[in-house]
Structures are given as structure tokens and as C-alpha cells.
Amino acid sequence: MAASTTPDRSRRSERSRVAILTATRDLIGEVGYAKLTIEAIAARAGVGKQTIYRWWPSKGAVVFDSLLALSERPDGGGIELPDTGDIDADLKAVLRATAAEFSDPGFEAPIRALNTEIINDPELAAVYREKMERPIREAKLRRLRGAREAGQLAADADLDLLADMLYAPLTQRWLLRSGPLDDDFADALVDAALRAFRP
Amino acid sequence: MAASTTPDRSRRSERSRVAILTATRDLIGEVGYAKLTIEAIAARAGVGKQTIYRWWPSKGAVVFDSLLALSERPDGGGIELPDTGDIDADLKAVLRATAAEFSDPGFEAPIRALNTEIINDPELAAVYREKMERPIREAKLRRLRGAREAGQLAADADLDLLADMLYAPLTQRWLLRSGPLDDDFADALVDAALRAFRP
Known part of the structure; x- marks a missing residue:
């Protein structure tokens, strides 16, 4: 039947x-x-x-x-950043992990290829932002909002700008191969970005 | 003869x-x-x-x-950032101008094309860094060093990191078309980056 x-x-x-x-x-x-x-x-x-x-x-x-599938969770749930209550430690863990992923040729090669396509194709860029970038960005903003509510960031902190200042230097260093992607860089980036937006 | x-x-x-x-x-x-x-x-x-x-x-x-020729000065001198003695005003002027250039299709299209090549070609990336990026980067660092000596930045400020935090968010927003490149964004970026490294 x-x-x-x-x-x-x-x-x-x-x-x-x-x-x-x-x-x-x-x-x-x-x-x-x-x-x-x-x-x-x-x-x-x-x-x-x-x-x-x-x-x-x-x-x-x-x-x-194939890249979108990488960010799908087996349980069907959304993307979340770690939340131990310590924004400094959580961001360092995430940025260290991101730096390590970008240093892994097997992981980074397809994302590098996709970025090349996106840079030259405004329509693909819009789909990418909606389907891949937005869920990740919203997870980052949720975590930063939590930190702001907990008084670990200034009440008037511009969280969009903070997210850009945390991630753009890492992305640029990766794409242009302009410097080492290591724990020291990740930590220094988090320290400086948090200093700019502390209460 | x-x-x-x-x-x-x-x-x-x-x-x-x-x-x-x-x-x-x-x-x-x-x-x-x-x-x-x-x-x-x-x-x-x-x-x-x-x-x-x-x-x-x-x-x-x-x-x-053809792009390298754009940064050659007719008098053969090097690249210098404006220096009025006010690091905040000077950086805002430079970042506003950079944002405006990146918003001009005639100016940005060749540089976008070059960036695509660089992302996929480590050898070209090295030549680019040496011939185009390094003189510009050194000019930025000279201006930041002047500000540090004048007591407008912390004595232990990491000027390389500050330069990345000033320019990478602008470059990323341009390449990925992820947001408007305007005076407000340039100003907010300078304000936040300087807060992170003030004395």
C-alpha cells in the first residue's frame, strides 16, 4: 500500500x-x-x-x-552562545573557538569560497544575511542583551556596534590572512571591546 | 643621435x-x-x-x-593622515571619507574586485599587504602613536588592535553590504574605539 x-x-x-x-x-x-x-x-x-x-x-x-546545514542543531533548536553569567569569559570562549575554526583549512575553505561569492553577488549576500548571518547575529545580540541587563555593559551600549567590533577584526584577519588567529588575539579583542562598552 | x-x-x-x-x-x-x-x-x-x-x-x-597608482602621490611623498592635534576629529574625518569612498560605485568596484582575488590567493594577498596595505597601515599607526605621545590614548594602548577595531567593521560592512556606510556609523566607531584605549 x-x-x-x-x-x-x-x-x-x-x-x-x-x-x-x-x-x-x-x-x-x-x-x-x-x-x-x-x-x-x-x-x-x-x-x-x-x-x-x-x-x-x-x-x-x-x-x-551544505554550509547552512552546519549551523542546524540536531534537536532543531536555535543557536545560542554560552551563558555562564560571565560575559567576559563567555565571549573569550566563543571568539577563541571561532579563531580556531578559521585556522582549520577543512572548516574554513568552504566558508571562504562562500564569502568570495557573497562579496560579488548582492542577491546571494541578502540570502546569506537572512538565512545564515541573522540567526547567529541574533544569538550574539541576545547574549549581549543579557549582559547589559545584568549590568555588565553600559545601559546605553550600542550592541550592534559592539558585535561588529568583536567579530569584524577576526573576520578580516581571517579573510585577508593579515595576522595570527590565536587565543591572545581573541582575548585582546574581547578585553578592548568590553572596555568600550562597560558601565 | x-x-x-x-x-x-x-x-x-x-x-x-x-x-x-x-x-x-x-x-x-x-x-x-x-x-x-x-x-x-x-x-x-x-x-x-x-x-x-x-x-x-x-x-x-x-x-x-592600476589601484596601486591611486595611492601614489604626485610629489612622490608618503601617505599621511590629517593631524590637527585632535585625534577624535582627525579619525572621524578619515573614517567618514573612507565610508564615502566605499559608497561610490566607481571607486569601490575595482577595490572590491581586488579583495575577491586576494581572499583566494595567498601570494597576491602578501604582495597587496606589502605594497598597498603596509604604507597605509604605517600612516595610521604614526597618527595613533602621535596621539598616544600627546596623552590622548593610554600609554599601553595596543595601536595595532586599535587600528583593526577602527577599520575592520567599516571594511566588513562594505564588503558584505551588511549596513549603511554613513557619517553616523563612522563617528560611532571612532567614539567606541577611542573609549577602549583612552588614558
């Missing part, structure tokens, strides 16, 4: 989807974005090319979803 | 060089980096393709020199 086959088909689809997104991320790390092809993704994922074209209109769209 | 023709030839060469670099910048603004060709540059500059290939090995190299 048709009804009994639906869960199986749905499980198979989900397996294929995960295999395609994983293959996409792996291949970007190995051959780079420019040399990535739908053929290679299909071969690595063990699916037909048509399966990929049925779900995604372009290479850029698969790459985008 | 050969000796008497040299100045003429040298003047002609310099005229061609300037025409090629100007044509390159103009065309990037009109058609974008991806669609720019050596043929089009030669036609616009009124020189033969071979003249360009004799002086530059690739399209990227011409584009790079």
Missing part, C-alpha cells in the same frame, strides 16, 4: 540529502570551490546527477545549503 | 602607462573585473595589446598596478 512506503522514501531522501551536503563540504575542502562540479558531488555522494538538479538549481545553491 | 631620443621615448612610455592604468580602472567600474579583458584595456588606452603584455604578465597584475 502506498501509505506504508512513504516513511521509507522519506528516510531515503533524507539520507541522500545528508550525503550530498557532506560530499559538497568535503570536496570544497579538497579541490576548492572553483573546481567543484555537480558530477563530482554526485559521484562522492553515491547519487545520480539528476537527484541533485531536482533539489538545487545550481552549484552555488548546494554549497550554500 | 640615440641619446637625444631617450627623453621623448620615456615621456611616451609614461603617457602610455598612465593611459593603460586609467583605462583599467575605468573599465572595471563599467564592466566589472570578471568581464575585463586586455583587449578592451588596449583599445580604451589607445595602445597595442603587446605594449600591455610587455609590461604586465597578466590581467591581475595590471589591475593591481
Whole structure:
């Protein structure tokens, strides 16, 4: 009966989807974005090319979803920054982890490729901001708002500006390879940004 | 006599060089980096393709020199930031001007194209840092050092970090088109960065 086959088909689809997104991320790390092809993704994922074209209109769209999948939590919940009650310690933990991720070629290569596309494509940039950047940004702002309410930041602190001052120097150093991305840099950045917005 | 023709030839060469670099910048603004060709540059500059290939090995190299030429001063002197003695006013003037430049499509398009190349090419990034970024960075650091000596910044202020916190949020907002680049943003950035490093 048709009804009994639906869960199986749905499980198979989900397996294929995960295999395609994983293959996409792996291949970007190995051959780079420019040399990535739908053929290679299909071969690595063990699916037909048509399966990929049925779900995604372009290479850029698969790459985008493969990166988006990285920030999906298995429990379906949203992104949250750590909250131990100590904003200084929490931000240092997050910025140290971000610096470490950006220093890992397997992790950073696909995001670097995506950033190159975004810089030259205002429409993709808007989708990126809405789907990937906004949930992360809102998580950062929630954590900073908590710190402001706890009196660890000035009552009139501009939290958008604070978020930019925390993350932009890290992102720039990563994209332009203009200096080391280490714990010392992460800590100095948090110390200086918090000094600018303390009560 | 050969000796008497040299100045003429040298003047002609310099005229061609300037025409090629100007044509390159103009065309990037009109058609974008991806669609720019050596043929089009030669036609616009009124020189033969071979003249360009004799002086530059690739399209990227011409584009790079065309942007480098923008920061060459006619008097051959170095780059200096304004110095009225008031670090707050001077930085606001510079960051407002930078924000305005980045909002001008004719000015920003070639630099955006160059940044895309740099992000994906560690060797070009190193040349860029040495030839274009370093002189500008040193000018910023000289101005900040003057302010520190004048007691307008803390004696132990990390001027490299301060320069990153001043410029990276502006650069990121420009590259990712993540918010308006206006006087208010420039001023808020200077106010916050100076608060972090005041005496």
C-alpha cells in the first residue's frame, strides 16, 4: 500500500540529502570551490546527477545549503552562545573557538569560497544575511542583551556596534590572512571591546 | 643621435602607462573585473595589446598596478593622515571619507574586485599587504602613536588592535553590504574605539 512506503522514501531522501551536503563540504575542502562540479558531488555522494538538479538549481545553491546545514542543531533548536553569567569569559570562549575554526583549512575553505561569492553577488549576500548571518547575529545580540541587563555593559551600549567590533577584526584577519588567529588575539579583542562598552 | 631620443621615448612610455592604468580602472567600474579583458584595456588606452603584455604578465597584475597608482602621490611623498592635534576629529574625518569612498560605485568596484582575488590567493594577498596595505597601515599607526605621545590614548594602548577595531567593521560592512556606510556609523566607531584605549 502506498501509505506504508512513504516513511521509507522519506528516510531515503533524507539520507541522500545528508550525503550530498557532506560530499559538497568535503570536496570544497579538497579541490576548492572553483573546481567543484555537480558530477563530482554526485559521484562522492553515491547519487545520480539528476537527484541533485531536482533539489538545487545550481552549484552555488548546494554549497550554500551544505554550509547552512552546519549551523542546524540536531534537536532543531536555535543557536545560542554560552551563558555562564560571565560575559567576559563567555565571549573569550566563543571568539577563541571561532579563531580556531578559521585556522582549520577543512572548516574554513568552504566558508571562504562562500564569502568570495557573497562579496560579488548582492542577491546571494541578502540570502546569506537572512538565512545564515541573522540567526547567529541574533544569538550574539541576545547574549549581549543579557549582559547589559545584568549590568555588565553600559545601559546605553550600542550592541550592534559592539558585535561588529568583536567579530569584524577576526573576520578580516581571517579573510585577508593579515595576522595570527590565536587565543591572545581573541582575548585582546574581547578585553578592548568590553572596555568600550562597560558601565 | 640615440641619446637625444631617450627623453621623448620615456615621456611616451609614461603617457602610455598612465593611459593603460586609467583605462583599467575605468573599465572595471563599467564592466566589472570578471568581464575585463586586455583587449578592451588596449583599445580604451589607445595602445597595442603587446605594449600591455610587455609590461604586465597578466590581467591581475595590471589591475593591481592600476589601484596601486591611486595611492601614489604626485610629489612622490608618503601617505599621511590629517593631524590637527585632535585625534577624535582627525579619525572621524578619515573614517567618514573612507565610508564615502566605499559608497561610490566607481571607486569601490575595482577595490572590491581586488579583495575577491586576494581572499583566494595567498601570494597576491602578501604582495597587496606589502605594497598597498603596509604604507597605509604605517600612516595610521604614526597618527595613533602621535596621539598616544600627546596623552590622548593610554600609554599601553595596543595601536595595532586599535587600528583593526577602527577599520575592520567599516571594511566588513562594505564588503558584505551588511549596513549603511554613513557619517553616523563612522563617528560611532571612532567614539567606541577611542573609549577602549583612552588614558
